Structure formats: C-alpha cells, structure tokens
Amino acid sequence: MNTTPDPAQASSASHALGQDISTVLKGLVESSRDAVELEIRKAREQTCLRPEEKDPQTNTAWIGLAEAPVASRTAANRALDRMDQHLLADSWDKKNEVTDESTRALYFRKGDLGATAKIVEGGSRPTLEVIVTSPCAEQPVEHRMQRLEIDADYGKNSKYYDDGK
Numbered sequence: 001m002n003t004t005p006d007p008a009q010a011s012s013a014s015h016a017l018g019q020d021i022s023t024v025l026k027g028l029v030e031s032s033r034d035a036v037e038l039e040i041r042k043a044r045e046q047t048c049l050r051p052e053e054k055d056p057q058t059n060t061a062w063i064g065l066a067e068a069p070v071a072s073r074t075a076a077n078r079a080l081d082r083m084d085q086h087l088l089a090d091s092w093d094k095k096n097e098v099t100d101e102s103t104r105a106l107y108f109r110k111g112d113l114g115a116t117a118k119i120v121e122g123g124s125r126p127t128l129e130v131i132v133t134s135p136c137a138e139q140p141v142e143h144r145m146q147r148l149e150i151d152a153d154y155g156k157n158s159k160y161y162d163d164g165k
Helices: 007-031 073-089
Strands: 040-048 060-070 093-099 104-110 115-119 125-131
Touching: 007 060, 007 073, 007 115, 007 125, 040 125, 073 093, 073 104, 073 115, 073 125
Parallel strands: none
Antiparallel strands: 040 060, 060 125, 093 104, 104 115, 115 125
C-alpha cells in the first residue's frame, strides 16, 4: 500500500493551511494595532526534518511569525489582552497563560493550529512575539514548500521555494 501523499492533494492541503495561518496572523496583528505595530516576518512552510536529512520538503509545517519592539510592558499587555479577546471570540481554546514579573505568554489551540503570543525580554527593550503553527505533515518528494506574499522573504531565491523564480 502506497502511503505517499498525492502531489496535487498535498499541495492543495498545504496551501489551505497557509491561508489559515495567514488569516489568523493578520487578525492578531489587526486586533492589537491600537497597542503595538506588529510586523509579519514569516508566513511559510518549513521542514520538520533535521538539516542533514535528504529531501526536507517531504515533512513540513506552516509557521507564521509577527513581532514588534514594545515601548512599555503596559502596551505589550494591552496588545496581549486584545489578542486574547480576538482568539477567544474566534472559538480558539486558551490552553495556558503564564505570567510573572518578567514575562507574559498566552497559548491557544484551534483544531490542528497553535498560537502563542508572548513578551520576550532581552536587548534594549522587550519584544512582543506572535507565532502561529500547524503540525508537521508528510509530503511527496516532488512537493515544493510555499511562502505567502506577506512573508518577509517572499520572492527571494531559494532552492526550496518557487516564489523566487
């Protein structure tokens, strides 16, 4: 029995997951706009395999990443509150919230997707980071990983992504 995914179905399913990641990421950026100006850095499929593995495109997951330096912890907390409200209103399950004197992190799930929003300390000032991920999925060997136009590297040459051609 052949367990290799059909290339057309795998590509379509991967594209749909990418669109889901994009929608969630854009919604989180918009929901927190009055507190911080998040910038989308990544909206792409990436390998789940170790770097030395052959054919990295055969096991992939989607990741969306947005971040912004924050002027104050108050602004960061206001943005996290807005994201919390946005995800709960969109039927996401809040799995955990971790808060202490130096950080605050929110963890959510909806179906196969996960979302994390957190304050990252370090450098000259804290950063607000939002990550949306999908689980790893098997892909056929001819699969080409995808980046969305909102990805900061979209259009750059890569042997794994076609958008740079």
